[in-house]
Amino acid sequence: MTFTVGGVHTVIVADTMVDLLGTLRDRQRGLWILALLLYGVGDGVTTAWGARTADVAEVGPVAGAFLEGAGVDGIVLLKLALFALTFSVWWLVDTPGRVAVPLSLAVVGGVVTLWNLHVLFL
Numbered sequence: 001m002t003f004t005v006g007g008v009h010t011v012i013v014a015d016t017m018v019d020l021l022g023t024l025r026d027r028q029r030g031l032w033i034l035a036l037l038l039y040g041v042g043d044g045v046t047t048a049w050g051a052r053t054a055d056v057a058e059v060g061p062v063a064g065a066f067l068e069g070a071g072v073d074g075i076v077l078l079k080l081a082l083f084a085l086t087f088s089v090w091w092l093v094d095t096p097g098r099v100a101v102p103l104s105l106a107v108v109g110g111v112v113t114l115w116n117l118h119v120l121f122l
Contacts, residue, residue: 028102034102038109038110039105039113040083043112044075044076046116047067047075048072048075050120051075052072056119066078086102087101089101
């Protein structure tokens, strides 16, 4: 939706967000792949790397408990369980907003992987 105020053409942000969400919904498979690569592999590998080679600690309380209790295998188990749970929610919730599930995993995975790399190379 657009309108004109004082000769200035303005686009309402809501339309842009609707377009963006539509684009993301059309690319959910790619978002799941990105989530798997960033959150599953990126965070998993950098966490395992840090646990085995560096004098660093896992700050996430749940991941920390899994890492302490079962080592890297615990992190793998946690990641598999989380992906199974989030994919199940995504599969069952058939609304346009379900795109938030893989999108949030991909964003968090990217941020956490970058943070882990920062800590490892600091």
